[in-house]
Amino acid sequence: MNEAQPMGIPAGKKLPMETVTIGTRGSKLALWQADYIAERLRAEYPGLIVEEFLMTTKGDKILDAPLAKIGGKGLFTKEIEQAMLDGEIDIAVHSLKDMPTEVPDGLTITAITQRRDAGDALVSNYYSSLDDLPKGAVVGTSSLRRKAQLLHVRPDLDIRDLRGNVNTRLAKLDDAENGIFDAIVLAVAGLKRLGFQDRIDTILPTSVMLPAVGQGALAIEARTADKRVRDLVAFLNDEATASCAKAERAFLARVEGGCQVPVGVYATPDGGDLNVEAVIASLDGQRLYRDSVTGKKADAETLGTRLADKLLDAGGIEIMHEIGLLLDRK
Known part of the structure; x- marks a missing residue:
């Protein structure tokens, strides 16, 4: 893991609970996020048993349609949130940018981690920057936010929908036989967390591409009434990032x-x-x-x-x- 690690708890500090279960999607990035939080918890509370419960959301199942047509952000959180409400898991770890602004009754975002690498990256096998892309170049992205801002500065580009996890999108870019994309746009944080920093050709400046709400930060969601769990993860909250997230959300x-x-x-x-x-x-x-x-x-x-x-x-x-x-x- 390349994110900052905390100091351990003072000797003799009592564990607020013996086991905590994290609900997570099964993509490599989601698992990285869950593993990262699990490591932070174990380092903070030696002896704490941290388990991970893998789940599949509607957003993971439907990959042949743009998010705008099938419901947006809640597609990646609903099933996990229901499992939390049902008591099957204690916390959920999300990319903050994937979370709707309205959290279901009974749940709360109880911690937001320090934001890192909020920007978007252009990834290409042939071109090193946005300016290098030829007229009519095909660029893949699943985000209307990215599409609109790209077209504002390069109206000649052919923006096409690209769904799937980070590995899947990179594979589609690299498909020499069937590939159609000259470049794709992905979040810098996701690429770096999965070890793909060498695939970044350029980080788009905020003057060209403002990021999504909370991009680069992780959100830890828990039951509102579960004080033990909320206290357990409180040390993960970064006040500066949380203030930024409040304004953005x-x-x-x-x-x-x-x-x-x-x-x-x-x-x-x-x-x-x-x-x-x-x-x-x-x-x-x-x-x-x-x-x-x-x-x-x-x-x-x-x-x-x-x-x-x-x-x-x-x-x-x-x-x-x-x-x-x-x-x-x-």
Whole structure:
């Protein structure tokens, strides 16, 4: 694991519980995330038994359709959350960017890990940067957020849907016989966590590509009433990242967006302040509204909401209505 490891607990500290069960999807990245949290827990609480319970979500089963057509972010969390509510698992580990802004009653995000590598990477076997891609190049991504921002700067690109886990997407790029992609776009954090950092040709600057809400951070979800479990994982929470996540998730909640709409938002700490930058774009990238706000960390949610209102008032509301009508027809 390449993330920072904690110091052990003081000698003689009593374990709050003997066993904790982590629910996780079975993809290699999801397993990396679960393993990472398991290692952190074992290091913090010597003697704690940490078990992993593998599950398959609807999002893992349906790979032949864009997320926008089949329900968005909740496709990767619903079954795991139900298992938690049913008492089959104690916690779930998610990529924060995969989590809907509304968490089911009875559950809560109880810790958010330190964010690392929030950006998006261009991966190609032939071209080293976005500028190097020839006119009409075929670029694969499953994200409308990425598609819209790419088309805003390169309207000539042919953006095609690409689903599957990181390994599957890389394999499709590398398929010499049937491959169609000149490049694909993936999260930097996922590539690095799986040891694919050498596949990164360029990290797209935030001036071109704002990330998804919470991209680069992990969320630990637990039952709201289960104080023992919540106390157990509290040390994993990174306050700076959590403040950024509050602003970003408040923005997303205000615009009622999700994985199925072209919205990017990125908060960064600056001493006791937060800078929050966001974008709302049309599906074809021709219209793009971008702005930022700065304020106190304590006002993170208010900052996110205020920025959302600014972009919606600037023209983003028309885009959101158009996208909603379009998705309803499909």
